[in-house]
Amino acid sequence: MKNKINNLRSLIIILVSAFAVISCSDDDDNNAGNENQLLLQHRANLNSVEVSGNTMAYLEYGPTNGEVLILFHGIPTSSFLYRNVAEQIASQSGYRVIAPDFLGFGASDKPQTAGLYTLSAQATRMYEFADALNIDNFVLGLHDIGGVIGTEMMKQDTSRIDGLIVADTSVWFEGVTPSATNAQIFSGQATPEEVWSQLNNYEFAEFTTNEFLIMGLTNDALITDEFLEAYTIPINEGASQAYIDFFKTIGGILGDPSGTDELLQNFNKPVAIIWGQDDAFFDVNIVAARYEAQFAVPQNRITIVPNAGHYIQEEAPDEYINAVVEFLDEAF
DSSP: OHHHHHHHHHHHHHHHHHHHHHHTTOHHHHHHGGGOHHHHHHHHTEEEEEETTEEEEEEEESOTTSOEEEEOOOSSOOGGGGTTTHHHHHHHHOOEEEEEOOTTSTTSOOOOOTTTTOHHHHHHHHHHHHHHTTOOOEEEEEETHHHHHHHHHHHHOOTTEEEEEEESOOSSSTTBOOOHHHHHHHTTSSOHHHHHTTSOHHHHHHHHIIIIIIHHOSOGGGOOHHHHHHHHHHHHTTOHHHHHHHHHHHHHHHHOOTTHHHHHHTOOSOEEEEEETTOSSBOIIIIIHHHHHHHTOOGGGEEEETTOOSOHHHHOHHHHHHHHHHHHHHHO
């Protein structure tokens, strides 16, 4: 069975890579996204701020003097992931809701500097981002690799983090079902540079969107050409170095969780868990349950969304909004 799974993963890599090569043969396709209405509408709502010499984009709703919720995205996403939920959360909770694009993602700057995007560097940068917006304390909403960045922030300083909303993420290998490329990197069969830097930007964007986004969704009706293109365009704008740095550092963090469990156990502030029942990457019965145990999360703060996969903000926006608002209302 293990050999069959490995063979299937290899086949996925070959097929997706072939698709990417074919796709990039037409320059018109590469430019078509300039008229993508989903992304254009989202970017029209973005603000920007300078953080350590680079411009970071972010989505913001709610009163500027309200309590703050900062929502972290993962891969291959950006603040675009929160376009259907952030405003409603702000209006229903009274919070100032902010969804940033990490440096190297979305509409934020993407300097091609190796080492700039390690998970610890991203964590430090998010404190600098908060400082740039004159935000002292905040609740963090975590998703995907945003959960690891949030945990790295906790290692640096927990005093500014008032609470956590943990959604479809992990800081452990246990219960993680890696994509084909992740499996190669985590097992040492290939380095991030070998996997990613051999592809030009357009191939890279097609590859990552197909491997991560499509595999993480259960509702095929969402997967339209315009939807995929809206996620592909920001990656195509030069995100490969951010991915390389991420994959160079993620294995070491997941593979050596020394101190992580103790860190979570000692975090004595409110925590909620929101999870897609059919998450293809993080097993709800293993990973969500481990978060529940480490944080001692009460049952009324755990929301498992049926018929939803990894990207619950896309597949179950109402359930995500309701769970977040109820948590903010009840816990603070």
